Structures are given as structure tokens and as C-alpha cells.
Amino acid sequence: MRPDEVFVMNSIVEKFGGNFTEGEDPPDAYLQLNGKSIAVEVTQLVQQVQNGKGEMVSRHAQDRPAMTLSDELDRQMKNEISEGKYVYLVLGAPINNIRKTKSELKKEILNQLKSGVVKQDLVIEDNRISINIYDGDRGTDKKIISAIANRYSDANILNNTMSLLSDRITSKLKKCKAKSYEGEYWLALLNDYWVADIDSYKLAYSKLNIQHDFNKILLVDSYGQVECI
Helix, strand or coil: CCHHHHHHHHHHHHHHCCEEEECCCCCCEEEEECCEEEEEEEEEECCEEECCCCCEEEHHHHHHHHHHHHHHHHHHHHHHCCCCEEEEEEEEECCCCHHHHHHHHHHHHHHHHHHCCCEEEEEECCEEEEEEEEECCCCCCCCEEEEEEECCCCCCHHHHHHHHHHHHHHHHHHHHHCCCCCCCEEEEEEECCCCCCHHHHHHHHHHHCCCCCCCEEEEECCCCCEEEC
16 A cells, blocks of 8 residues: 555544555555445545646646755755755746756856845746745755745635545546445545645535445545545
8 A cells, every 4th residue: 555545544543443454456445443344445635737738637747846846956055055044936837947947046046145135036947936035944954945836726726626526536436336345435535735624625525516426535634634525
């Protein structure tokens, strides 16, 4: 089982009791509870965005290169940023021409540190980037941190939650129907779209009116809290 699947199953056991064993994918696991064996399918709720061609893809796929760029800059420039200062970047995603962007961004950060300018908005290789210099220590060893601004992200939380739920429920329903199982079947959703809480998902679910065969649909957050939708 993947680490995220183990995390979800441990959270479910903490909530309901019992224990779990690995499944055959599908299901991902079996929950042994009160003398019953409950099949549990686990999946992640990751925001979907357009890829510029009208197709929907995982936002992670577009954001990850920008996050990697930020981590590489932090490792390579850590010793060039003095004590008591750190750099906060806002990086547009999807990001263009990463290698050249990183090279130019390094120069801009160093120039800004030397000049004493605290904020600068610029465009590098058609990437909109904001460089912000702050005084203080963050309590971690990172000297460069970033926020990712995805140009294709929909700001409407309800639209996003409805789209996420519809995609995951229908997709997993097809997968689980491929293998017949006579007992209870639960769907566990690990929420990676952190701006939406349980109430947002309950509202989205009520508006979708999706027909499915799952006995329970559970939402699991990054802290391991489990709620029924």
C-alpha cells in the first residue's frame, strides 16, 4: 500500500476502531470491524485545472515543477542569504523554460538583496514572478519559500469541490464494479484541496445527486480527521 493509503486507513481505524489488511486494488484495503470485513477504496481529492488545450489535468502536475524550482533555489542560495533575512517568491504555474528561468531568477534575487529593494514584480520567460525580501527567521532552515499561483485555477470553491467529487466518485465506482464484492464498500477521500472543508464537500455532494453503490463516503483531512459526507 502507498503511504497515503496507509495514512487514510490508520485514520479510519482511529475513528471507527477495528484493524485493516491490504486489499487487491480494488479494493485498496479491508477494514475488519465488529465481525465484518468492509472493502475500502482510497483516493485523493486533487484540484483539476485546464492544461491550456481545454483538457483537465491534476494541478499537482502543473505546480510541481515550480515547487521543485523553489526548492532548488533554496538549496543553491542558502549560504548567499544573510542571517535574519529570507526570500518569499510567488511563482506562476505552469512555469515556462525552467532552466533559464532559474538562472535569471537567481540573478534577480541576488541583485535585490544587494540593492535593499524589498519587493519586485517581474516577468522572466513569460513567467510572472514576485520577489519579496523579509526580515526575520522562520524557525526552519529554509531561506527561500514560495507560493504557487496557477493561472488556470478556478477560484470558485464550490465549482472545484463539485468537480472533484464527481470525478473521484464516478471513476472509483467504475473501478470497484469491475470486481464484485458482496459486503460493505466504503470510499475514502483524502482531501488535498485544503481550501475546502467538510461543509464545502457536504454542500457540493448535495448538489451533485450522484447515484453510487458505496455504503459510506468518508473525507479524511491531512490531520487524520474523518467525517462522513
